[in-house]
Amino acid sequence: MSIDNLNNEKYEQGFNTDVEADSLPPGLDEDTIRQISAIKEEPQWLLDFRLKAYKKWLAMDEPDWSELDYTPIDYQALSYYSAPKTRTKDDIPPEILETFEKLGVPLHERDALLGIEKDPNVIPTVAVDVVFDSVSIATTFQTELKKHGIIFCSISEAVQHHPDLVKENLGKVIPYSDNYFATLNSAVFTDGTFCYIPKGVRCPMELNTYFRINARNTGQFERTLIIADEGSYVSYLEGCTAPAYDENTLHAACVELILHDDAEIKYSTVQNWYPGDENGVGGVYNFVTKRAKCEGKNSKVSWTQVETGSAVTWKYPSCILKGEGSVGEFFSVAVTKGKQQADTGTKMIHLGKNTKSTVISKGISFGDSTNTYRGAVKVNPGAHNARNYTKCDSLMLQDSRALTIPYVTSENNSAMIEHEASAGKISDEQLYYLQSRGMDEDDAMNLIVNGFCKDVFQKLPLEFAAEANKLLSVTLEGAVG
Amino acid sequence: MLKLKNWAIENVIHGIDVDFDAGRTYVVMGANGVGKSTLLHSIMGKPGLEVSGSAEFLDVEISDMEVNERADMGMFIGFQAPTSIPGLSNFQFIKQVKELSVTDIKDNLTQFKDLSSKMKLPEDWDKRNLNTDASGGEKKKNELIQMLMMDTKLAMLDEPDSGLDVDGIKTLTEQLNNWRTKDNTLIVVTHYDKLIEGLNPDAIFVLKKDHIVGGDKSLADKIFAEGFDSV
Numbered sequence: 015m016s017i018d019n020l021n022n023e024k025y026e027q028g029f030n031t032d033v034e035a036d037s038l039p040p041g042l043d044e045d046t047i048r049q050i051s052a053i054k055e056e057p058q059w060l061l062d063f064r065l066k067a068y069k070k071w072l073a074m075d076e077p078d079w080s081e082l083d084y085t086p087i088d089y090q091a092l093s094y095y096s097a098p099k100t101r102t103k104d105d106i107p108p109e110i111l112e113t114f115e116k117l118g119v120p121l122h123e124r125d126a127l128l129g130i131e132k133d134p135n136v137i138p139t140v141a142v143d144v145v146f147d148s149v150s151i152a153t154t155f156q157t158e159l160k161k162h163g164i165i166f167c168s169i170s171e172a173v174q175h176h177p178d179l180v181k182e183n184l185g186k187v188i189p190y191s192d193n194y195f196a197t198l199n200s201a202v203f204t205d206g207t208f209c210y211i212p213k214g215v216r217c218p219m220e221l222n223t224y225f226r227i228n229a230r231n232t233g234q235f236e237r238t239l240i241i242a243d244e245g246s247y248v249s250y251l252e253g254c255t256a257p258a259y260d261e262n263t264l265h266a267a268c269v270e271l272i273l274h275d276d277a278e279i280k281y282s283t284v285q286n287w288y289p290g291d292e293n294g295v296g297g298v299y300n301f302v303t304k305r306a307k308c309e310g311k312n313s314k315v316s317w318t319q320v321e322t323g324s325a326v327t328w329k330y331p332s333c334i335l336k337g338e339g340s341v342g343e344f345f346s347v348a349v350t351k352g353k354q355q356a357d358t359g360t361k362m363i364h365l366g367k368n369t370k371s372t373v374i375s376k377g378i379s380f381g382d383s384t385n386t387y388r389g390a391v392k393v394n395p396g397a398h399n400a401r402n403y404t405k406c407d408s409l410m411l412q413d414s415r416a417l418t419i420p421y422v423t424s425e426n427n428s429a430m431i432e433h434e435a436s437a438g439k440i441s442d443e444q445l446y447y448l449q450s451r452g453m454d455e456d457d458a459m460n461l462i463v464n465g466f467c468k469d470v471f472q473k474l475p476l477e478f479a480a481e482a483n484k485l486l487s488v489t490l491e492g493a494v495g
Numbered sequence: 496m497l498k499l500k501n502w503a504i505e506n507v508i509h510g511i512d513v514d515f516d517a518g519r520t521y522v523v524m525g526a527n528g529v530g531k532s533t534l535l536h537s538i539m540g541k542p543g544l545e546v547s548g549s550a551e552f553l554d555v556e557i558s559d560m561e562v563n564e565r566a567d568m569g570m571f572i573g574f575q576a577p578t579s580i581p582g583l584s585n586f587q588f589i590k591q592v593k594e595l596s597v598t599d600i601k602d603n604l605t606q607f608k609d610l611s612s613k614m615k616l617p618e619d620w621d622k623r624n625l626n627t628d629a630s631g632g633e634k635k636k637n638e639l640i641q642m643l644m645m646d647t648k649l650a651m652l653d654e655p656d657s658g659l660d661v662d663g664i665k666t667l668t669e670q671l672n673n674w675r676t677k678d679n680t681l682i683v684v685t686h687y688d689k690l691i692e693g694l695n696p697d698a699i700f701v702l703k704k705d706h707i708v709g710g711d712k713s714l715a716d717k718i719f720a721e722g723f724d725s726v
Binding site: 453457468 | 539541542543561562563566567571572574577578579580581582583588591592624625641645
């Protein structure tokens with residue numbers, strides 16, 4: 015067994031791991047769902063939730079309102095469950111450890127995965143949950159987190175050990191009937207991260223989930239649920255990669271965040287799923303529903319995303335601002351090149367009084383790609399003094415396309431909504447200027463793009479900002495010329 | 496330092512021969528539109544200019560080299576209208592260009608702040624974005640800072656005085672004169688008699704369509720008195 019490099023120069027994470035797996039055969043019917051539920055030894059209520067969603071899904075049509083153009087997905091050709099054979103916590107296959115080493119998951123996390131004891135006086139800064147295809151294979155620093163009453167584990171574990179918390183909150187923000195992909199996810203989700211921060215607790219480290227698609231023709235349907243109780247704070251990061259396969263891989267995740275009074279969640283994503291080759295062959299279809307509900311007063315949620323991957327991205331991390339004075343933020347950098355298509359943005363739903371939202375979106379497109387910002391701001395009648403500020407900037411190069419599609423509705427006269435948008439190109443003059451100071455074309459491009467993204471990068475947690483920077487420079491390499 | 500042989504730029508300049516030597520300062524003059532800026536940019540290697548002939552910099556033929564390779568050899572061009580790069584701060588830029596290691600940052604920042612205060616630039620100049628929300632004069636001062644902080648052997652400045660106030664021109668003249676050594680070369684395009692006086696150049700070149708008229712400082716005096724057609 016070894017790690018095969020699939021010789022994809024431009025996508026460093028494009029290798030696959032040869033590890034024995036238990037997979038369900040391709041196909042989706044009620045029995046598939048019963049099998050998934052049985053493998054996970056789930057309680058009846060969860061199976062019922064899944065089956066209800068499945069029935070709903072059968073009656074739904076795949077949405078076609080986006081700017082995306084892709085080969086129809088054959089849902090019967092996918093496998094809905096794949097897991098490495100040996101998967102007890104103490105017995106992680108070395109190939110998988112090697113995989114994460116290769117992917118550069120930070121050292122202390124690898125050590126923790128390997129079970130290397132660390133100086134107990136050194137408090138780690140990041141805890142990580144690792145999801146490999148359909149299962150979570152390891153979660154680090156659970157003991158340390160437990161001391162603070164924080165639950166950080168896979169959602170499958172949470173179903174077993176904290177069933178009440180899961181039952182009460184699952185599907186509360188994204189109902190099983192929400193949309194085609196979320197409904198499919200509700201029926202077949204396999205794993206993901208669960209996180210609960212108790213009252214008044216400030217999570218002492220960054221919580222990180224790393225999603226890795228490995229198996230061929232397998233859909234990844236993870237489900238993440240984060241609950242921030244009164245006055246708590248957590249910064250959560252997720253990273254994603256996948257091998258470079260010729261076939262398209264489907265990823266349809268759901269992320270639900272629930273915030274009680276005065277709680278704050280910072281949710282950052284670096285999404286680098288395989289984008290396909292330059293001719294648009296292969297790549298991940300990323301259809302994701304992410305939503306936060308600011309249930310409590312003065313709660314605050316920030317979505318920060320750096321999106322460089324996937325052949326197709328369909329994703330609108332949203333905020334339901336219900337609690338009085340709650341705040342929603344969305345900071346996004348989306349880079350597309352080659353034949354990539356991204357249709358991404360946010361929805362800010364103002365329900366409560368004095369709710370505030372800020373949206374800063376930076377779209378960068380190269381080659382023959384399409385980069386769409388689609389954003390909704392909705393102010394309901396009860397949302398007195400709601401405020402929204404939206405800024406969408408696009409940077410285009412070559413034959414790429416950038417679109418900005420805002421949907422703004424206000425049903426309250428005291429609301430203030432601002433929308434700014436700009437579109438520009440990297441000029442030859444800028445490149446020449448930087449080159450005349452000794453930078454090569456790639457570095458020059460990188461500096462310009464980094465400058466363009468500065469106000470979003472500043473929002474990323476420090477450790478992540480470096481990663482985002484690196485990711486961006488790898489993505490931009492050879493983008494011109 | 497720099498030798499141009501039969502150097503031509505399509506639709507601009509038809510074959511000129513000229514040498515710029517180490518340890519010398521040259522002022523380039525010429526009527527509007529004759530191609531002074533274009534000449535400097537052609538030497539720097541700006542994409543899109545159709546050039547022919549030979550250009551040797553430090554005894555190396557550079558006409559096929561990339562812009563950044565010429566810069567790496569010590570060539571510097573001071574832009575007449577430097578372009579704006581939003582989100583990139585002035586000092587961050589110096590840091591990137593010089594690929595400063597952590598240990599070098601402090602000294603470089605001190606030098607940067609020292610220069611910017613000498614040039615009466617705002618206190619937070621290091622943090623301001625490169626050529627964004629800056630006045631014409633401020634941009635010119637920033638070009639000068641870059642030139643002084645980089646390992647420049649050949650400086651080609653395109654109207655470094657335009658937009659500068661009286662004090663600015665005085666500082667510019669001082670800084671350039673300080674910078675000059677027997678090993679480097681300064682080429683300045685200017686129409687400004689005070690700057691020419693202050694720099695006391697070794698030669699004046701007047702650019703014409705198909706040739707260059709060279710002379711000492713008296714050539715400039717003649718132009719100021721009688722115009723470009725007189726030479």
